[in-house]
Amino acid sequence: MESVALRHRELVYIRRWNFSRIYLDEPFRPFNLQAPVTPELLHLTYTLVVNLSIMTSSIKLSAPLSLTHIGTATALIHLGDDSNPVTLITDPFFSHAPFEFDMGLLVLKASIEPALGLANLPPIDAVLLSHEDHVDNLDEPGRRLLEGRIVLTTPDGAKNLAPRPGVKALQPWETVSIKLQGQTFEVTGTPCVHLPGGEVTGFILTTESFGKTDGKPNAIFFSGDTIYIPELAKMKEKYHISVALLNLGKATAPLPTGPLVITMDGAQAVKLFRELGADVLVPMHFESWDHFKEQRENLAQSFKAEGLDKEVLWLEPGKKTKLV
Numbered sequence: 001m002e003s004v005a006l007r008h009r010e011l012v013y014i015r016r017w018n019f020s021r022i023y024l025d026e027p028f029r030p031f032n033l034q035a036p037v038t039p040e041l042l043h044l045t046y047t048l049v050v051n052l053s054i055m056t057s058s059i060k061l062s063a064p065l066s067l068t069h070i071g072t073a074t075a076l077i078h079l080g081d082d083s084n085p086v087t088l089i090t091d092p093f094f095s096h097a098p099f100e101f102d103m104g105l106l107v108l109k110a111s112i113e114p115a116l117g118l119a120n121l122p123p124i125d126a127v128l129l130s131h132e133d134h135v136d137n138l139d140e141p142g143r144r145l146l147e148g149r150i151v152l153t154t155p156d157g158a159k160n161l162a163p164r165p166g167v168k169a170l171q172p173w174e175t176v177s178i179k180l181q182g183q184t185f186e187v188t189g190t191p192c193v194h195l196p197g198g199e200v201t202g203f204i205l206t207t208e209s210f211g212k213t214d215g216k217p218n219a220i221f222f223s224g225d226t227i228y229i230p231e232l233a234k235m236k237e238k239y240h241i242s243v244a245l246l247n248l249g250k251a252t253a254p255l256p257t258g259p260l261v262i263t264m265d266g267a268q269a270v271k272l273f274r275e276l277g278a279d280v281l282v283p284m285h286f287e288s289w290d291h292f293k294e295q296r297e298n299l300a301q302s303f304k305a306e307g308l309d310k311e312v313l314w315l316e317p318g319k320k321t322k323l324v
Helices: 002-023 039-057 140-144 157-159 230-237 268-275 296-305
Strands: 065-071 072-081 086-090 099-102 108-109 126-128 152-153 166-169 175-180 183-190 204-205 217-222 238-249 254-257 258-261 280-284 319-323
Touching: 002 108, 065 238, 065 280, 072 126, 072 152, 152 157, 152 175, 217 268, 230 238, 238 268, 268 296, 280 296
Parallel strands: 086 126, 126 152, 152 166, 217 238, 238 280
Antiparallel strands: 065 072, 065 319, 072 086, 099 108, 175 183, 183 204, 204 217, 254 258
């Protein structure tokens, strides 16, 4: 029995080391091999490593890709290898917690500190900004990141951010080309339905090095803030979505006519993911804020009930996770 227990400890050590080394891009912090290894620890370690190994091996993308979730809808998209990295950021929010902002309609409150600060970021090549008029997607510290950089956003957002020369407006299904670190990327805007009267855009990101699947370009999709809309399924006609970063949380606004859901819940995320035929779903925009009505636990239950839990990649905040 002792040899079996010791072997279990060794396996846990190896699996945790490989998970840290391969997927989190950081050195493993050793632990005591003689410490008790519970069945729960064995199961959790095995599930993390095996599920992530299966998931990442199923992602159809020909270029290196890593992701770092900072908080809310803020994530770093790391492309390429260390010799020629390209880094994009989504919806930058970096204000310290606790944070409050009175929008008139409601007071936005955040309770969780962003996992990284501005000083901890790598060089940023471009910003994918779904909308600039909501503070949980762009706050004052985040606005500093826009200076001197390529920023893709909505037409209204581009006007409000003028005269920054790097800001480009995207209409739904409009495609623009941008050059980052000598590599050409195509970015296509996707439609969103959020608060009435406001503009929001999602993004489809492609480049030649991503490769193709069944003759269609492999792509990364960032939904922006939106509820499910059938029109989004159109992207499957032209693209293979390798990674879908979805803003979830069932954000709810207290309108005079009653509560209005303005971002996807778990059931809507499952529906969209399956219609897209995407390889992996990366949830974002579900923690910290009072107006988010579905947290991670609720979303995980929805995914499991729909048989989708193995295609979902939960990112550890602040940790760079290698997908390809």
